[in-house]
Amino acid sequence: MSQTNYRILVINPMVEGTKLSLFENDQCLYEQMLAIDDVHLKKEVMEQRTYRKRAIMDRIQAIGIDVASIDAVCGRGGLLRPIEGGTYLVNQRMVEDLQNNINGIHVSNLGAMLAYDIAKDWNIQAYIVDPVVVDEMMEIAKRTGLPNVKRKSIFHxxxxxxxxxxxxxxxxxxxxxxxxxxxxxxxxxxxxxxxxxxxxxxxxxxxxxxxxxxxxxxxxxxxxxxxxxxxxxxxxxxxxxxxxxxxxxxxxxxxxxxxxxxxxxxxxxxxxxxxxxxxxxxxxxxxxxxxxxxxxxxxxxxxxxxxxxxxxxxxxxxxxxxxxxxxxxxxxENVMLALAQGTLRVLQGIEKVKQYK
Incomplete structure (x- = not known):
C-alpha cells in the first residue's frame, strides 16, 4: 500500500528573512519567518547561504520536529536557465548555475541551494516548482519589430x-x-x-x-x-x-x-x-x-x-x-502552499519529476 501522508519542508528566501513552512500533504502544520540580523542583511546574497541554513536547522531543532518524518524539501526557484513548467529535482548543475548567477542575482536563487544543502544532510530529495524563468512561449510570441531582439518569458x-x-x-x-x-x-x-x-x-x-x-x-x-x-x-x-x-x-x-x-x-x-x-x-x-x-x-x-x-x-x-x-x-499569493502542492504531486505519482539539464 502506498504512503498517503507526506511531510514537506518548504523554504522561501526573502530579502528580510527566510520563510519556513512544514506541510503534511497540503495542510500547513507550522510556518515561521526567520528574520536576518543586520550584519548578514548587508552581505551579498550568496554570502548568506550558510547563515540562513543554520537558522533553519536551529529552528527545526528548537520546535522538536523529527527530521526522519520529513519526506522532501522544496525551495523557491530562482533565476535559472529557461525551463518548462513543473517540479524539478535540485541537482548539482542547478546549484552551480545559481551560484554563478547564470540569469541574474536574486535572493530567490538561495531557495534551491538551501533545499539542496538540507536534503543532502537528511538523505532525502530537494525540489523546486515553477520558477519565474518558466518558458513555454510559442516562438512567434517572442518576436519583436527588431529581428535581433526577442521577448523573454519571466513571470509569476x-x-x-x-x-x-x-x-x-x-x-x-x-x-x-x-x-x-x-x-x-x-x-x-x-x-x-x-x-x-x-x-x-x-x-x-x-x-x-x-x-x-x-x-x-x-x-x-x-x-x-x-x-x-x-x-x-x-x-x-x-x-x-x-x-x-x-x-x-x-x-x-x-x-x-x-x-x-x-x-x-x-x-x-x-x-x-x-x-x-x-x-x-x-x-x-x-x-x-x-x-x-x-x-x-x-x-x-x-x-x-x-x-x-x-x-x-x-x-x-x-x-x-x-x-x-x-x-x-x-x-x-500563497507561495508556500503552491510549492508544497507541486512537490506533493510528484511524491504521489500524479506528475513525473523533471530533470534540470
Missing part, C-alpha cells in the same frame, strides 16, 4: 500555474484541457494565457512589458523612454531601478508598501480609485489582447495577487472583460 509562474490549477478544479476540469487567462497583480504584473497546461504567451512584467503594477512602470512609449534615458542624468542602473522599483502605484500615490495602499484606500479612497481606474483599464486591455492568441476561445479568466484584494479594482476589470469569459478572483 508559480502563482499563475497554482491559480490555474485551482480554477480548473473549480470548473470540474483538468488544467491540461482548458484555455485560461491568468492576471497576477502585485509588485509586478503579468498576464498569461494557459493553453492545455502551457503558458504559450505572457508579458514580461519584470523588464517592463505590459501594464504598470504596484512598483513597476510597465510599457512606455519608445520616444519618451529614450528621452528619459538621455536627459534624466541617471545612469543605466539608476534608470532601471526607477522603472522597476519606483514607478507604478508607488509613483502615483507617493507610497512605499502595500500596507500604505490599504491605509490610503480607507483615508483617501477617491485618490486611490483614480489610479485603480487607469490600472484596471490597462489590465483589461492586456487580457483582451492576449485572449486573441486563442481567437477569443477562453474558458475562464482569473485575477490574483495582492492587488486582487481590492474589490474596486477587480470589479472594474471584470466589467471590461466579462464578454470574453467568466472571471474568478483569487486574492493574494
Amino acid at each position: 509562474a508559480l502563482n499563475q500555474k497554482s491559480v490555474a490549477r485551482s480554477l480548473a478544479k473549480q470548473l470540474h476540469a483538468n488544467y491540461e484541457d482548458l484555455t485560461l487567462v491568468v492576471a497576477h497583480m502585485g509588485g509586478g504584473l503579468t498576464v498569461g494565457i494557459h493553453q492545455y497546461g502551457k503558458v504559450v504567451d505572457v508579458n514580461n512584467g519584470f523588464d517592463g512589458d505590459g501594464p504598470f503594477s504596484f512598483e513597476r512602470a510597465g510599457s512606455l512609449p519608445n520616444e519618451a523612454l529614450v528621452q528619459l534615458g538621455y536627459h534624466s542624468g541617471m545612469s543605466m542602473e539608476e534608470l532601471q531601478y526607477k522603472l522597476i522599483n519606483e514607478s507604478g502605484i508607488k509613483a502615483y500615490l507617493g507610497i512605499e508598501r502595500n500596507t500604505d495602499l490599504h491605509l490610503l484606500f480607507k483615508s483617501q479612497r477617491e485618490r486611490v480609485e483614480e489610479v485603480f481606474e487607469i490600472l484596471a483599464y490597462q489590465v483589461a486591455k492586456e487580457i483582451g489582447k492576449i485572449s486573441t492568441v486563442a481567437a477569443g476561445k477562453v474558458n475562464a479568466i482569473a485575477l490574483t495577487g495582492e492587488l486582487a484584494k481590492f474589490d474596486y479594482l477587480t470589479q472594474k476589470i471584470i466589467e471590461q472583460v466579462s464578454w470574453i469569459a467568466d472571471t474568478y478572483v483569487y486574492p493574494g
Whole structure:
C-alpha cells in the first residue's frame, strides 16, 4: 500500500528573512519567518547561504520536529536557465548555475541551494516548482519589430500555474484541457494565457512589458523612454531601478508598501480609485489582447495577487472583460502552499519529476 501522508519542508528566501513552512500533504502544520540580523542583511546574497541554513536547522531543532518524518524539501526557484513548467529535482548543475548567477542575482536563487544543502544532510530529495524563468512561449510570441531582439518569458509562474490549477478544479476540469487567462497583480504584473497546461504567451512584467503594477512602470512609449534615458542624468542602473522599483502605484500615490495602499484606500479612497481606474483599464486591455492568441476561445479568466484584494479594482476589470469569459478572483499569493502542492504531486505519482539539464 502506498504512503498517503507526506511531510514537506518548504523554504522561501526573502530579502528580510527566510520563510519556513512544514506541510503534511497540503495542510500547513507550522510556518515561521526567520528574520536576518543586520550584519548578514548587508552581505551579498550568496554570502548568506550558510547563515540562513543554520537558522533553519536551529529552528527545526528548537520546535522538536523529527527530521526522519520529513519526506522532501522544496525551495523557491530562482533565476535559472529557461525551463518548462513543473517540479524539478535540485541537482548539482542547478546549484552551480545559481551560484554563478547564470540569469541574474536574486535572493530567490538561495531557495534551491538551501533545499539542496538540507536534503543532502537528511538523505532525502530537494525540489523546486515553477520558477519565474518558466518558458513555454510559442516562438512567434517572442518576436519583436527588431529581428535581433526577442521577448523573454519571466513571470509569476508559480502563482499563475497554482491559480490555474485551482480554477480548473473549480470548473470540474483538468488544467491540461482548458484555455485560461491568468492576471497576477502585485509588485509586478503579468498576464498569461494557459493553453492545455502551457503558458504559450505572457508579458514580461519584470523588464517592463505590459501594464504598470504596484512598483513597476510597465510599457512606455519608445520616444519618451529614450528621452528619459538621455536627459534624466541617471545612469543605466539608476534608470532601471526607477522603472522597476519606483514607478507604478508607488509613483502615483507617493507610497512605499502595500500596507500604505490599504491605509490610503480607507483615508483617501477617491485618490486611490483614480489610479485603480487607469490600472484596471490597462489590465483589461492586456487580457483582451492576449485572449486573441486563442481567437477569443477562453474558458475562464482569473485575477490574483495582492492587488486582487481590492474589490474596486477587480470589479472594474471584470466589467471590461466579462464578454470574453467568466472571471474568478483569487486574492493574494500563497507561495508556500503552491510549492508544497507541486512537490506533493510528484511524491504521489500524479506528475513525473523533471530533470534540470
